[in-house]
Amino acid sequence: MWRLKIAEGGADPWLRTKNAHVGRQVWEFDAAADDPDALAAVDAARREFAARRHQLKHSADLPMRIQLAKENPLKLDLPAIKLGENEDVTEEAVSTTLRRALSTFSTLQAHDGHWPGDYGGPMFLMPGLLIMLHVTGALNTVLSSEHQKEIRRYLYNHQNEDGGWGLHIEGPSTMFGSALTYVSLRLLGEGPDSGDGAMEKGRNWILDHGGATYITSWGKFWLAVLGVFDWSGNNPLPPETWMLPYCLPVHPGRMWCHCRMVYLPMCYVYGKRFVGRITPIILELRNELFKVPYSEVDWDSARNLCAKEDLYYPHPLIQDILWATLHKFVEPVMMHWPGNKLREKSLNHVMQHVHYEDENTRYICIGPVNKVLNMLACWIEDPNSEAFKLHIPRIYDYLWVAEDGMKMQGYNGSQLWDTAFAVQAIAATDLIEEFAPTLKLAHDFIKNSQVVDDCPGDLSYWYRHISKGAWPFSTADHGWPISDCTAEGLKASLLLSKISPEIVGESVEVNRLYDAVNCLMSWMGSPLLYSHQNQSGAV
Incomplete structure (x- = not known):
């Protein structure tokens, strides 16, 4: 059966990496896998998708979800909230629903701190x-x-x-x-x-x-x-x-x-x-x-x-x-x-x-x-x-x-992009300590995914832009600097820096935050300002 491998590749002599493959997500087929329940669940998902393929074009990442459900079992002892048509929404109902949602979401987090997922769609x-x-x-x-x-x-x-x-x-x-x-x-x-x-x-x-x-x-x-x-x-x-x-x-x-x-x-x-x-x-x-x-x-x-x-x-x-x-x-x-x-x-x-x-x-x-x-x-x-x-x-x-x-996929993933927003969402709740392990893993991923060097040589000759301090859309190994990803990575890092390191780990070094700001300021000179894909030399 197919297995999702995260942050692996060190044994392959033909792979190069800047950060021990953090963020890498690769599917491998394991012919020796012995998990009849998972196989049956995946086969059922395939049949259901094929039966409804003209009505529902998008998959739900069920092979990944089935795998992660076994690796990160959900520990939840909270009742589902169902409100009547005229029933008032209470603070307790919102809090319980939020806890249930974040508990489920945390089980989908990979061990290196990011949330893997499908980034497909184009047929060409x-x-x-x-x-x-x-x-x-x-x-x-x-x-x-x-x-x-x-x-x-x-x-x-x-x-x-x-x-x-x-x-x-x-x-x-x-x-x-x-x-x-x-x-x-x-x-x-x-x-x-x-x-x-x-x-x-x-x-x-x-x-x-x-x-x-x-x-x-x-x-x-x-x-x-x-x-x-x-x-x-x-x-x-x-x-x-x-x-x-x-x-x-x-x-x-x-x-x-x-x-x-x-x-x-x-x-x-x-x-x-x-x-x-x-x-x-x-x-x-x-x-x-x-x-x-x-x-x-x-x-x-x-x-x-x-x-x-x-x-x-x-x-x-x-x-x-x-x-x-x-x-x-x-x-x-x-x-x-x-x-x-x-x-x-x-x-x-x-x-x-x-x-x-x-x-x-x-x-x-x-x-x-x-x-x-x-x-x-x-x-x-x-x-x-x-x-x-x-x-x-x-x-x-x-x-x-x-x-x-x-x-x-249309990219090698959306790892940093998704993780930065996940951190911002969790940080906006009053459940930070309750989901400290999730935030700490995500914090580690963000720190490990920042681009720490410019590309070598004369950047103008290669039509490239500075990248030291930027964040990519996916992984540090991909390395192309992206304006909005840098902004969201910086925002997530600053939010995490306000939380005790005992809860979320040590903050991003100040000099690296300055490097991120330097990248953002450099893009302000672009005719397209802070668009997702701005200067010819940067994404």
Whole structure:
């Protein structure tokens, strides 16, 4: 059965950490586990979710709750409060209800002090991982048969009634979600008629809406990597843009961090025109995804095609002119001498930045999209590289198991964010001493999760911001500084500093609090002020 492991990884020589893996949450399958009651409860939860999947899209983290209920049994001797329609709410009723709620909440706390949980939802994350693992030949090595079984469960569970898949689990069907999820299931061993007709329904949705030529730009990119879409059907992602003077407003270093950290490795893969090995499954997908024979697809027209279900904002004409100019005139120059010399130099420059991001996030990366793209870029650069091997164990930081299956999360978790708010909520009650063990564990986690160093080197060269003293959204190993997480981490720390250390432990050192304030003050100069994702150099 699946078991949630917290703050583990010390035995793996390919894992790097700043704080003994505090906050790390990884699901592992234990074939030898002997807990028939827990297995039966999880199986029942899976069946119930599948039966109601079109009415209730979200899981309730029942595998985790079942596990933690055994590890942290609830010790509660308080009656449930039920008020009549016209009954007054008394202080005793509120106090009893609050005690019951906090008692239950404390049993969900991990031993390192944070509250683990599902941070899934997007449907376009897992396909990138599966395509990357397939083209690098690592799919069956990295993902066991049990991993693949749970991923298939998740993808089938979140298929819409019309046969397609959405951008996210609550969204209507899109070509982006449908084509990539269909491809994912095929790479996981499902046939074109598997799933009691589910695969056929998915394929029909794709073809009824124009076929895969109408997929969005990220979808075109991943299908080109896989070998079921031609690179000439993609609008250019020239790596030379990273060589432009930073003073230019179009320099990618000025982009929002999540945007530029995705397009950074994309530029490398595009510049290399990498295509995975053409195998029988790839040839089958070429036949299944398009309305015309693959050899007859008009790739130049496909560059700007987008299904109406995916079109949130049409391209302005100037953008189409720019893409056409790059595609028809600039790219041919860069593919041949002497332009290919600049292309090679640009690709090397891009990979320097990819490696910097990897090393300074302990190979977690800022998020799941650039995580798998960076990993692919490292493999293209050198399939036997140490960088690729260091990426592998951090894949599991993004995978989460619930009763709906295994998903790829939108981050490696929300550990610090959730813990900071939990502390503030408990501190707002008069039950601090009663829940001292819970607060002390949370306090330890907050202290262990603060970023204590800036990234090395010239931060402006790497388009990064100071991070010493900041708090991340998830873990210290992730390390990207975030403005509102820093504010909430600081607020929680200050609240805890007002409580006796005999109750909640020693306070955060004053100098570290000053460092946090320094980060917050530095972000005040950002045009976006205290937004969640502010300067180009900081999250």
